[in-house]
Amino acid sequence: MFPRLHRIQHLTLALALTLVPASAFAGGPRYVAGSTYFDPGVLGQPVRWATGQVTYFTDQGPLSATISNSQAVAMVDAAAAPWSAVPTAAVHLVEGGALNEDVNGQNIASAEHSLTLPSDAAPTAASYPVAVIFDADGAVLNTLFGPSTSDVTNCQSNGVVVVLDNIQPDATIAHALMIVNGLCTDTDRRLQMMNYLLVRAWGLVLGLGPAQFAPHALSQGHADTTAGWPVMQPLAGACGFSGGLCIPDPGTLRYDDIAALNRLYPVTPANASAFPGKLLTAANTASIQGAITFRAGTGMQGVNIIARPLDANGNPLDQYAVTFVSGAYFRGNHGTAVTGWNGPDGVPLSQWGSTDSSLQGFFDLAAMPLPPAASSASYLLTFEPIDPLYIYQESVGPYLQGSPTPSGTLGPITVQDLTPGSARTLTLNIADSATGNYQNAIATESEPRMLPSSGLWCGRLGQVGQADWFNFPVRGNRVFTIVTEALDERGQPSATKAMPAIGIWDAFAPVGASSVWTAPGLNGNAVGETWLRVTTQGDDIVRVGIADMRGDGRPDYAYTGWVLYADTVFPPRLPLAGGPLVIRGTGFRPSDAVLVNGVPAQVTSVSPNEITAIAPPAPNGVSGPVDVEIDDLPIYYAAAILYGGVSYDAGAGDSLTLVTAPSGTISLGVPAPFTVTALGPDLVPAGGTTVTFTVASGAATLGCGSSRCSVSASGDGLASMTVTAGDLNPAVVIASLPNGASLQAHFVGGAPPSIAALSPSLSLAAGASVHWTVQALVLNNGAPLAGQTVAWQQVPGIQTASGTAATTSAAGLASKTLTIGPLDKGQQASSAACLNGTSQCVTFTVLGARPEYAWLEEISGARQSLGQAASPAQITLRVRDMNGNPMAGGTVTLYQSVYAWAPPCPPQGRCAAPQLLATQSSTAVSALDGTVAFTPAAIPGVAGNVIGVAATGNTSSLAVAIEMHP
Numbered sequence: 021m022f023p024r025l026h027r028i029q030h031l032t033l034a035l036a037l038t039l040v041p042a043s044a045f046a047g048g049p050r051y052v053a054g055s056t057y058f059d060p061g062v063l064g065q066p067v068r069w070a071t072g073q074v075t076y077f078t079d080q081g082p083l084s085a086t087i088s089n090s091q092a093v094a095m096v097d098a099a100a101a102p103w104s105a106v107p108t109a110a111v112h113l114v115e116g117g118a119l120n121e122d123v124n125g126q127n128i129a130s131a132e133h134s135l136t137l138p139s140d141a142a143p144t145a146a147s148y149p150v151a152v153i154f155d156a157d158g159a160v161l162n163t164l165f166g167p168s169t170s171d172v173t174n175c176q177s178n179g180v181v182v183v184l185d186n187i188q189p190d191a192t193i194a195h196a197l198m199i200v201n202g203l204c205t206d207t208d209r210r211l212q213m214m215n216y217l218l219v220r221a222w223g224l225v226l227g228l229g230p231a232q233f234a235p236h237a238l239s240q241g242h243a244d245t246t247a248g249w250p251v252m253q254p255l256a257g258a259c260g261f262s263g264g265l266c267i268p269d270p271g272t273l274r275y276d277d278i279a280a281l282n283r284l285y286p287v288t289p290a291n292a293s294a295f296p297g298k299l300l301t302a303a304n305t306a307s308i309q310g311a312i313t314f315r316a317g318t319g320m321q322g323v324n325i326i327a328r329p330l331d332a333n334g335n336p337l338d339q340y341a342v343t344f345v346s347g348a349y350f351r352g353n354h355g356t357a358v359t360g361w362n363g364p365d366g367v368p369l370s371q372w373g374s375t376d377s378s379l380q381g382f383f384d385l386a387a388m389p390l391p392p393a394a395s396s397a398s399y400l401l402t403f404e405p406i407d408p409l410y411i412y413q414e415s416v417g418p419y420l421q422g423s424p425t426p427s428g429t430l431g432p433i434t435v436q437d438l439t440p441g442s443a444r445t446l447t448l449n450i451a452d453s454a455t456g457n458y459q460n461a462i463a464t465e466s467e468p469r470m471l472p473s474s475g476l477w478c479g480r481l482g483q484v485g486q487a488d489w490f491n492f493p494v495r496g497n498r499v500f501t502i503v504t505e506a507l508d509e510r511g512q513p514s515a516t517k518a519m520p521a522i523g524i525w526d527a528f529a530p531v532g533a534s535s536v537w538t539a540p541g542l543n544g545n546a547v548g549e550t551w552l553r554v555t556t557q558g559d560d561i562v563r564v565g566i567a568d569m570r571g572d573g574r575p576d577y578a579y580t581g582w583v584l585y586a587d588t589v590f591p592p593r594l595p596l597a598g599g600p601l602v603i604r605g606t607g608f609r610p611s612d613a614v615l616v617n618g619v620p621a622q623v624t625s626v627s628p629n630e631i632t633a634i635a636p637p638a639p640n641g642v643s644g645p646v647d648v649e650i651d652d653l654p655i656y657y658a659a660a661i662l663y664g665g666v667s668y669d670a671g672a673g674d675s676l677t678l679v680t681a682p683s684g685t686i687s688l689g690v691p692a693p694f695t696v697t698a699l700g701p702d703l704v705p706a707g708g709t710t711v712t713f714t715v716a717s718g719a720a721t722l723g724c725g726s727s728r729c730s731v732s733a734s735g736d737g738l739a740s741m742t743v744t745a746g747d748l749n750p751a752v753v754i755a756s757l758p759n760g761a762s763l764q765a766h767f768v769g770g771a772p773p774s775i776a777a778l779s780p781s782l783s784l785a786a787g788a789s790v791h792w793t794v795q796a797l798v799l800n801n802g803a804p805l806a807g808q809t810v811a812w813q814q815v816p817g818i819q820t821a822s823g824t825a826a827t828t829s830a831a832g833l834a835s836k837t838l839t840i841g842p843l844d845k846g847q848q849a850s851s852a853a854c855l856n857g858t859s860q861c862v863t864f865t866v867l868g869a870r871p872e873y874a875w876l877e878e879i880s881g882a883r884q885s886l887g888q889a890a891s892p893a894q895i896t897l898r899v900r901d902m903n904g905n906p907m908a909g910g911t912v913t914l915y916q917s918v919y920a921w922a923p924p925c926p927p928q929g930r931c932a933a934p935q936l937l938a939t940q941s942s943t944a945v946s947a948l949d950g951t952v953a954f955t956p957a958a959i960p961g962v963a964g965n966v967i968g969v970a971a972t973g974n975t976s977s978l979a980v981a982i983e984m985h986p
Contacts, residue, residue, distance in 0.1 A: 048348035048384065049284055050229035051184075052418075053191040054372040062191040064349050064374030067184075068227045069149075070192040072110040072285040073294065076100070076150035077140070081122030083154040084202035087211075092154050092200065099218035102251075102273045103226065108301045108389065109281040110291050111226065119151060125159025135164065135185070143186040143195045150195070150225060156202040164199075175204035175263065176256035180217040182224040196225050204263070213256065213263030216270035223252045228280050230254035231343045232324050232416045235407050247339040248328075250276040254407075254414040275389055279305070279342045282387030306438035307386035308399065310446030311378075312346050314427060314453045314575050318483075319381025321347030321574075322423040323430065324404045324416070327385045329397040330434070336400050342388045345406065345417035350379040352418030354485055354571030357465055358523035358535060369571070373418060380484075386443070396439040401446075403430035408516060421541070421569055425516040427509055427576040428453030454509045454576035456482035463489040466531045468563055471583060474628035474923065475606025479566065481518055481577040487567035491527050492583065492606075496558035499661035500585035501652075502539075503607075504566060506548035507578040513548040518577035521569040522552040527561035541569035546655045548579075553659065582607040586650050586660040590883070592700060593667045593674075593708050595732070596643065598635040602885040605629065605660060609652060616666065617646035625887035627985050628923065632886055638668035643758045645672050670709045670757035673701030678763055682743050682753070685770035688802035691723060691742035691778065694765050696755045698733040705737030707880065711755055713741040716764070718751025720744065735879035736898060745769030772802035775810065775855045777862035778833075782840065782948065783901045786868040788909025789841035791821075792948060794864050796834045796853045804832025810853050812836050817849035818866060841909065843868030869901035874910050875976035876900075879951065882970075885983040888921075888963040892956040892982050899946040899972055906950030914954045914970045914980070916940045921963035921985055937964060956982050 049066030076096070083092035093115070100113040120140050121127065129136040135143075141151035155161055158170025161178060169178055179201050186195035198221055205211045231252050237245040238258060249257060249267045251274060257266030273281075286301035308327060312320040323346040328336035351373030355361035362368050390397050406423035410416040417423050428450035435444055461479055463469040468489035471477075479488045494500065502522050508514040519541030525533060539552035554562075568577060586605040594601070601621065603614065606629060614621040614633045621633040631650065638646075645664030652658040664672065679695035686692050694713060698706040715727040722729055723742035733739040743753050748769045756762035778795040798808045811825040819839045826834040836853070843849060847868040854861040881895035899910035922934040937959060944952040958966050968980035 048229060048280060048344055050224065050227050051187075052349050052373050054351060054370050055375055056368050056370045057189060058191055058371070059189045064376055064379060065191050066227060066284055066349070067187055067191050067193060068284050071291070071294065073112050073114065074149055074225070075114045075116040076152055076198070077116045077119045077148045078152045079123050079154040080118050081124065081154050082156055082202070083200060084156050084205045087202065087205050089154065095215060095218055096152055096200075098271070099215065100222050102219060102271060103222050103281065106273065106278050106281055107297075108287055108299050108304050108387065109278070110285040110287045110295050110298065111281060112295065113222065116148070119148065123151070123153045123160065124155075125157070125163050128160055128163055130164045141197065145195060148195075150198060152198045152200065154200050154202060158201060158203045160199055161201060170201050170203050172203050172206065172210070173261045175201065175210055175213065175261045176259050179204040179210075179214055179256075180221040182221050184225075193227060198225060207263065210263035213259045213266055216251075216259075216266045217256065219271060220251050220253070223277065226281065227284055228252050228277070230410070230414060230416050231276050231280065232406060232410065233276060233326060233341050233343050234338065245338045248274060248276070248341040250274045250343075252277055252280065254410045254416050275340045276342050279385070279388045282389075283384060286387065301387050303441045305387045305389055305440065306397070307388065307443040308401070308435055308438070308446065309382070309384055309386060309443065310448060311381040312383065312403075312430070312448045312450065313381050315449065315451060315455045316575065317449070318575060319347060319350070319377065319379070320426060320450065320453070321350055321352075321380050321572075322406060322417050322419055323383075323426045324406055325383045325385060326402050326404065327388060327399045328402075329391050329394070329399055337391060340391050342385055344383045344385050345423075346383045347380050348384070348418055349374050349382060350418060351375055352570060352572075353420060356485070356487060356521065356567035356569070356571045357532070358487065358521045358538060358565045358567045359540070359569055360534070390438070390440060396437050398437055399435045401433040401435060405516065419570060419572075421519060422516070424518070424572075424574065424576070425508075425514075426450075427574070454574070454578075456480050456575035456578075461486045461488045465489050465563075465565065468527075471564070471606070473606070475583040475585060475608075476580070476628055477582070478578065478580050480575070481520070481566075481568050481573045481579070482575050483573040485571055486573040487565050488581075490564045491561055492564070493561050494556045494559070494585065495587060496556050496560070497663045498556045498586065499553060499659065499663075500556070500583060501551055501553045501658040501660060502564060502581070502583050503544070503656055503658050504550045504579050504581040505546065506542070507580060509576055511578070513546065515542055515548050517548070518574075518579050519569040520550050520566050520579050520581075522550055523565040524552065524554055525563040525565070527563040529563070535565070545657055549656060551657055582609075584608070584650065584652060584658045584660045586648065586662050586665070589648050589662060589665045590885070591708065593669065593671060593706060594635055594638075595708060596638045596668055598637045600886070601633050601635050601648070601666065603631040603633070603648065603650065605650070607660075608650065611652060613651045613653070615647075615649040615651065617642060617668075618649075624890070625985060630885055630983070630985060635666070643669045670698070670706065670759040670761070671700065672759055674706045674709060674757055674759055675699055675761045676711070676755060676757060676763045679738070681763070681765035682745075682767040683765060684767060686745050686767050687776060688745050688747070688769045688772040689799045689804070690773065690776040690797060691744045693740055694743045694753060694755060695738060695740040696763055697737040698739060698757065699737055705733070705735065707733050707735040707737055709733045709757055711739035711757060713743075714754045714756065716752040716754050718749055719746030719769075720751040720753055721746055722753070735896065736877055772799050774799060774860045775853070775862050777853065777864055780862065780864050782866045783869045783903075783905040783907045784841055784843060784866050785871040785874070785907055785909035785911070785946075786845040786847070787842045787871070788945070789839065790908050790948065791837050792840050792866070793835060793837045794853075796862055798828045798832045798834065798855060804828075804830070806830045806832065808834070809856050810834035810836075811857065812838070812864075813852045813854075815849055815851055817841060817843050817847065818851040818864075838864070840866050841868075845870045869905075869907050871907075871910055871972070872974040873902035874899050874907055874973040876912065876970055876972055876978040878978060881956070882978060882980045883982075884956075885985065888961060888984045888986060890984075891960070892958050892966075892984070895954040895956060895970075895980060897952050897970055897978060898950045899952065900950060906946075906948075908946055908948045908950065910946040910950070910972055911943060912946065912952045912970055912972045913941065913943045914968055916942075916957040916966055916968035916980065918957050918959055919965045919967065921965055921983070934965065937962070958982060958984050
């Protein structure tokens with residue numbers, strides 16, 4: 021008994037349903053036994069009735085309101101007669117009488133892939149091998165296959181439905197259903213089509229599959245060629261749902277139908293006695309067999325071979341054409357780790373078709389009847405692809421999802437002087453066909469390759485079951501797209517070669533696990549394209565598998581692939597006015613567009629791993645994280661998205677840390693610094709963010725002269741504002757980011773001094789000398805006092821220029837430039853500044869810092885990526901002493917080497933050795949705030965990489981990398 025799931029496998033032979041046959045073989049037999057379910061001895065054999073003697077029983081009810089039962093039986097008998105009449109085929113279709121009931125919607129049911137039928141129509145009804153059901157109102161079809169199956173708009177497909185519902189392990193058919201749709205007899209034209217469909221249905225019952233001959237004869241104006249159209253058309257010939265004459269003389273089998281029947285049911289000496297009056301098949305027909313192979317010897321499956329006899333003038337006789345599809349006995353869908361090993365209904369794909377590689381390109385034009393009255397004939401063999409419309413239940417040949425086109429040049433061949441009983445064998449190696457080898461896809465699921473650093477690659481699925489496997493790391497909160505494009509032998513995109521399917525796994529998933537995401541072959545908009553878009557939840561490593569959707573592999577299955585993935589954006593923050601962006605990732609192409617917050621950015625350069633662009637200004641009211649999207653549209657529908665990839669001003673995770681702030685009691689009228697550092701979630705300085713200082717309560721004045729003002733954090737994240745207490749009451753000043761992160765300074769005003777020092781201390785590298793301009797603030801009851809004299813004391817290490825005294829301005833400020841140094845390590849020098857010769861003084865102090873312990877931090881420019889035509893920004897660094905204070909007078913040396921631009925290193929193998937173009941060494945001394953600046957050594961207009969290192973002290977260094985890409 022045929023198992024339940026296998027039985028349902030056959031419920032769609034003439035239906036366009038969601039249940040699709042896992043494998044069907046046409047251009048020859050409809051089904052071929054595979055390596056599971058069937059006995060090992062019948063592997064590769066066509067499925068057929070055991071003896072060719074097939075008895076059928078007809079329904080008791082009428083076919084329709086206008087077609088009585090007797091008329092319907094007569095139609096069925098007439099349709100069966102041509103098949104029984106073939107003189108060289110061991111077939112006899114015999115009417116056995118009536119079923120025991122009228123099978124209708126009241127006594128049948130379908131649920132969970134199982135059928136409930138009257139016992140004499142059930143799959144187990146061995147005494148009723150074929151049950152012909154007259155479905156007068158369409159209820160049987162609708163119950164078994166779903167609503168609207170019987171609708172008249174489906175008559176060309178569902179006018180007659182054949183179900184082989186009991187196939188035995190010895191590859192023989194034990195039971196079949198033929199369901200005749202009575203709704204398709206409501207007009208004369210549909211009734212005319214029905215008579216043709218009944219003849220075709222008997223071919224399906226007998227195990228024949230559709231065949232292709234001159235499918236475009238009518239559209240190309242060759243109506244005479246339709247004389248060779250076989251009854252076993254993949255579609256209903258020229259008929260649509262309205263019916264009519266589907267093929268010329270629809271009640272007559274063509275030579276293609278007869279040859280296919282002869283091959284499936286030959287009359288042999290062993291069975292001839294059961295078919296009196298019939299002729300031995302081999303002795304009365306001619307045969308041409310052979311194989312079509314690629315250049316390297318692999319069988320070329322899916323080629324439609326047409327054999328037409330020639331008349332005395334050498335003209336082909338279309339009406340006697342016979343066809344066969346190469347590799348019809350070989351498996352057409354092997355399954356893959358990407359798409360799975362079972363069909364949509366759960367049936368193992370291994371159930372159908374041989375795995376014998378010698379059958380991969382085999383063709384079987386055996387048992388061809390010679391033209392009428394001919395004692396011999398020469399045949400013209402031509403070769404063509406299967407029409408791409410012939411797929412799934414209408415497929416021709418072993419491939420259900422579509423047949424690949426032949427590779428190379430297959431010119432016509434003439435086979436001379438075939439006589440009854442003669443056989444010829446041809447081996448056709450196509451010299452200009454594609455070539456390849458097993459090494460084209462070298463990775464395995466257990467040992468995938470690393471994705472090429474560019475994200476771009478070329479591959480070839482050169483052998484059956486072959487797949488490409490890659491691993492690559494991804495960050496969370498991203499969207500990336502994998503794209504493949506099948507190519508033909510010329511390297512042009514093709515929808516008729518490979519059908520690459522794409523699967524995604526976690527790289528740590530066990531081998532054999534089901535994929536997390538899968539894309540079927542050729543699901544894209546572009547020719548030959550397959551695409552799969554994936555969203556990541558967290559940082560991970562993913563495994564990508566690419567295989568032909570049919571599990572097939574051939575030398576002409578080349579493809580290109582790329583992963584469009586955006587990994588990082590630099591800088592992570594932008595001012596509200598927008599600005600330059602560098603996006604790094606893989607698979608970038610010159611046609612890519614960039615969107616920031618959905619608004620197009622101006623792309624300035626593109627390489628496979630980097631895009632530079634100018635982001636647009638933030639729309640009104642927009643700040644914080646926004647999405648960055650890279651689109652390869654509309655052709656490929658590929659996109660890479662970084663959710664919250666860049667922030668207009670502060671990002672969601674940015675925060676502030678305190679450097680210094682007024683607290684407790686501060687002197688009235690004396691500015692006190694409020695300094696913070698803006699940091700990102702990774703504790704990296706968030707340079708460029710806006711820090712807003714606000715007087716939240718009390719009488720305080722900010723250095724900007726207002727109660728609320730904003731500054732941009734420098735490259736090292738620092739933002740500072742002076743705060744002055746206005747009275748003796750408590751006050752609160754808040755420093756905040758646009759994302760709400762904030763710090764508060766709480767203080768009260770205290771008694772004002774007569775004189776105060778602004779920036780009273782300096783860290784100076786021991787042995788260095790600098791000029792230091794200092795200021796003293798003179799107050800009267802907290803108000804600036806002009807016209808006062810302040811005199812500075814000269815001490816070792818601190819000298820004044822142009823005298824020691826200075827007079828205060830209207831703002832109460834007295835300024836003096838001091839010459840500082842040199843000092844010894846650890847030496848401290850202090851100069852007192854006294855008001856009007858009194859003892860009211862303030863002190864300015866210099867510490868001789870140990871330069872060997874100094875260290876560097878980046879402010880800006882140490883990492884840049886821009887096009888070769890642009891000018892890199894200045895490199896700005898800060899020197900700090902061992903206590904973290906900015907250190908003046910520190911010596912910094914920057915070593916730079918300029919190399920010719922080269923792409924990123926591959927994941928395996930050696931990096932490209934770029935040419936060294938120039939070197940440069942330069943030295944700078946840090947300013948009072950510890951900063952030093954350098955000009956990059958890039959060569960204008962030349963694509964290159966500037967690799968540098970800045971050094972100070974004994975151990976501190978900072979790397980510089982500037983890319984000037986093409």
